[in-house]
Amino acid sequence: LINGELKRWRGNTTKVASTISSTDTYIPTVLGSIPDMGETEAIEALDAALGTYNQGKGVWPTMKVKDRIECMESFVRKMETKREEIVKLLMWEIGKSLPDSEKEFDRTVEYIYDTIEDYKQLDRDSAKFHKSGDVYAHIRRGPLGIVLCLGPYNYPLNETFALLIPAIIMGNTTIFKPAKHGVLLITPLLEAFQTCFPKGVVNILFGRGRAVAAPIMKTGKVDVLALIGNSKSANALQEQHPKSNRLRLVLGLEAKNPAIILPDADLDLTINEVIAGTTSFNGQRCTALKVVYVHEEIKEEFLKRFSERVDQLKFGNPWDEGVKLTPLPEPGKPGYIQELIDDALSKGAVIQNKKGGEHFDNYIWPAVLYPVSKDMRVYEEEQFGPVIPVLSFKDIEEPLDDMAESNYGQQVSLFGKDVYTLSPLIDTLANLVCRVNLNSSCQRGPDVYPFTGRKDSAQATLSVHDALRSFSIRTFVAFKDN
Ligand code: G3H
Numbered sequence: 001l002i003n004g005e006l007k008r009w010r011g012n013t014t015k016v017a018s019t020i021s022s023t024d025t026y027i028p029t030v031l032g033s034i035p036d037m038g039e040t041e042a043i044e045a046l047d048a049a050l051g052t053y054n055q056g057k058g059v060w061p062t063m064k065v066k067d068r069i070e071c072m073e074s075f076v077r078k079m080e081t082k083r084e085e086i087v088k089l090l091m092w093e094i095g096k097s098l099p100d101s102e103k104e105f106d107r108t109v110e111y112i113y114d115t116i117e118d119y120k121q122l123d124r125d126s127a128k129f130h131k132s133g134d135v136y137a138h139i140r141r142g143p144l145g146i147v148l149c150l151g152p153y154n155y156p157l158n159e160t161f162a163l164l165i166p167a168i169i170m171g172n173t174t175i176f177k178p179a180k181h182g183v184l185l186i187t188p189l190l191e192a193f194q195t196c197f198p199k200g201v202v203n204i205l206f207g208r209g210r211a212v213a214a215p216i217m218k219t220g221k222v223d224v225l226a227l228i229g230n231s232k233s234a235n236a237l238q239e240q241h242p243k244s245n246r247l248r249l250v251l252g253l254e255a256k257n258p259a260i261i262l263p264d265a266d267l268d269l270t271i272n273e274v275i276a277g278t279t280s281f282n283g284q285r286c287t288a289l290k291v292v293y294v295h296e297e298i299k300e301e302f303l304k305r306f307s308e309r310v311d312q313l314k315f316g317n318p319w320d321e322g323v324k325l326t327p328l329p330e331p332g333k334p335g336y337i338q339e340l341i342d343d344a345l346s347k348g349a350v351i352q353n354k355k356g357g358e359h360f361d362n363y364i365w366p367a368v369l370y371p372v373s374k375d376m377r378v379y380e381e382e383q384f385g386p387v388i389p390v391l392s393f394k395d396i397e398e399p400l401d402d403m404a405e406s407n408y409g410q411q412v413s414l415f416g417k418d419v420y421t422l423s424p425l426i427d428t429l430a431n432l433v434c435r436v437n438l439n440s441s442c443q444r445g446p447d448v449y450p451f452t453g454r455k456d457s458a459q460a461t462l463s464v465h466d467a468l469r470s471f472s473i474r475t476f477v478a479f480k481d482n
Contacts (some may be wrong), residue, residue: 001190002041003048004199009035014207016184018092018329031092032184037207039215042175045203046216049146049173052200060201061143061171065123069116071197072169076112078192086157089185091318094153095326096281098319108158111447112165114464119169122468134481141472143171144248145223148216148237150209152228152252153329154284156182162447163226163250166467168201172224175203177212179229181329209233217241224471228252228286231456250470251459252451254382255410256290257433257442260399262416263297269439270415271306277413277441278388279313279366282328286457287442289413290383291372292390293399299392307353307368310388315363327362328385334364337385340378344369344389347376352390374402382408396425403432409454411435411442434458 001007013033035041052058060068083105090101126140147167151160156179167174178186183206193202205212216222217240224247227234231253241247259274277289294302316323328334341357349369351357356367366386372379378389393399403412412433416422422438429436434452437443444451452461460470 001193001202001204002045003051003203004194006190006194007035007041011038012036016093016181018095029092031089032187034183034206036211037205038211041205041207042212042215043219045175045205045212046146046219046221048200048203049175050221052198053143053145053173056143056145058173059198060173063171063198065119068169068171069119072112072116072165075192075196076109076116078196079112079189080109082188082192085188086185089188090157090182093184094156094182094329095318097323097326100281101318104155104158107445107447108161111158111162111464114448115165115169115468118464118468131481135478136481137476137478139474139476141170141469142475144471144473145172146221147172147174147224147226147471148213148222149174149176149226150213150229150233150237151176151179151182152286153179153181154281154286155228156185158447159228159252162451162462162467163228164202166464167224167226167471168197170468170472172471173201173203175205175216177205177207177209180208210236213237214240222247224248224250226250226471230254248470249459250462250467252286252462253453253457253459254408255286255453255457256382256406256408257287257411257413258399258403259289259292259413259415259441260396261292261294261298261302262396262414262418262421263295264417264421265298265415266417266439267298267302267305271302271309273413273415273439273441274306275309275313279310279324279386282325282386283366283388284328284384286384287411287444288384289441290389291379292388293393293402294390296392296394303352303368303370303390307356310366310368311353311355313366315365325363325366325386328364331362333385334359334362337364337367337383337387340376340381340383340387341367341369343377344372347373349373349376349378349389400428400432403429407456409433410457411437411453413437413441415439 014036015033016031018029018031087101090096130137149163217237220242234251313324314322315325318326352368355365358365368388370390372389372391412429426436448464450461450463452458
């Protein structure tokens with residue numbers, strides 16, 4: 001979708017395959033093809049965004065707030081009619097279970113409605129006058145310009161829209177490239193993007209990130225790079241920009257969120273939460289628990305019960321009832337996870353669960369690895385898949401020191417009961433990460449809460465409220481009482 005036109009594509013295409021399987025039959029399926037766009041289309045899309053923005057003088061950045069809201073409302077209403085189609089594509093393209101696919105769709109719709117409401121409030125606030133000394137000010141928020149937006153494969157709808165929707169509503173014009181897996185599910189929305197917004201406000205490119213995003217960045221005309229994914233891609237794109245000091249970054253990147261289990265933790269509750277945290281969507285969440293610290297005193301009981309529970313999880317197709325583990329969309333992922341397991345085993349770790357590391361179709365069963373040490377790759381790397389490293393500790397300073405040394409700082413889950421132990425710990429943990437989850441696993445939602453991270457985990461903050469601010473700048477009119 002470029003400058004309001006749906007391109008009739010005559011060039012090369014890439015097949016979008018699914019790795020969906022049934023429990024005993026492997027059925028690799030070609031779901032469709034997407035255009036393999038390159039520099040020519042990328043620059044066309046950029047020109048469309050620049051034209052519609054017209055250095056802040058264009059039709060979209062100057063449009064009345066109520067009209068922009070109407071555009072967004074008509075878009076979300078059309079989107080709601082596509083629920084069934086998009087939920088099916090989520091299951092087929094990225095292997096997300098039915099309840100999780102439905103949840104992703106529904107929370108995205110809710111996010112858009114909440115964004116509209118927050119934007120209305122922002123507008124009401126901007127009508128107020130402020131006074132300091134003899135200077136009155138009428139403060140509002142304005143757009144930043146051209147936003148290049150790239151979303152991740154694990155939340156191709158929700159996380160992409162968590163960037164795109166606030167960027168659009170604040171009056172920016174956008175170029176958006178969907179993730180490699182989860183790209184077809186954008187196609188049911190193309191017509192809505194085309195008809196609900198003026199041409200050039202939303203330009204959508206299909207293709208490889210490097211082929212379409214790099215030429216756009218090289219022009220130096222992008223004002224905001226909005227990306228949820230890995231820091232390698234974010235850094236590579238940022239480096240392409242000739243005036244990167246002018247570039248605003250809205251980034252959600254890697255994390256290695258730990259679970260810390262204290263000796264007095266309620267083990268039933270803890271095991272339930274750690275199972276959800278480590279294995280939901282096969283661990284392919286930036287918020288997944290990616291390393292578990294358990295106190296020496298309860299280590300044996302935890303490892304035994306936790307490992308049994310991991311082996312009881314149900315594997316199957318995303319639409320099967322009660323299924324928790326599903327095929328992985330990335331063909332290379334089981335091989336990568338196996339490498340992490342082999343490295344850990346060669347350095348002294350042992351697989352604690354009977355099924356750990358079993359391969360079938362495009363899947364590898366989550367391996368609970370213990371004892372994990374810091375020289376192992378599975379300790380250092382963000383696995384983003386089904387493998388669970390466990391360490392034990394005697395002194396709480398051990399996991400705290402590890403967190404302080406880590407390159408990441410998104411969230412932590414803390415399990416325990418004694419309020420006098422928990423209270424000071426929460427204060428310390430909050431200085432190391434951005435969200436402390438007490439007796440619960442890590443998660444982004446509800447999406448109204450701030451979502452960010454320290455160090456290499458994020459730049460800027462998302463949430464309905466914060467995202468509107470991340471994609472805008474405060475401007476004001478000042479006048480004197482004369
Ligand atoms: O990949 C990271 C997502 O923001 C995780 O979101 O915690 O709602 O699964 P979630």
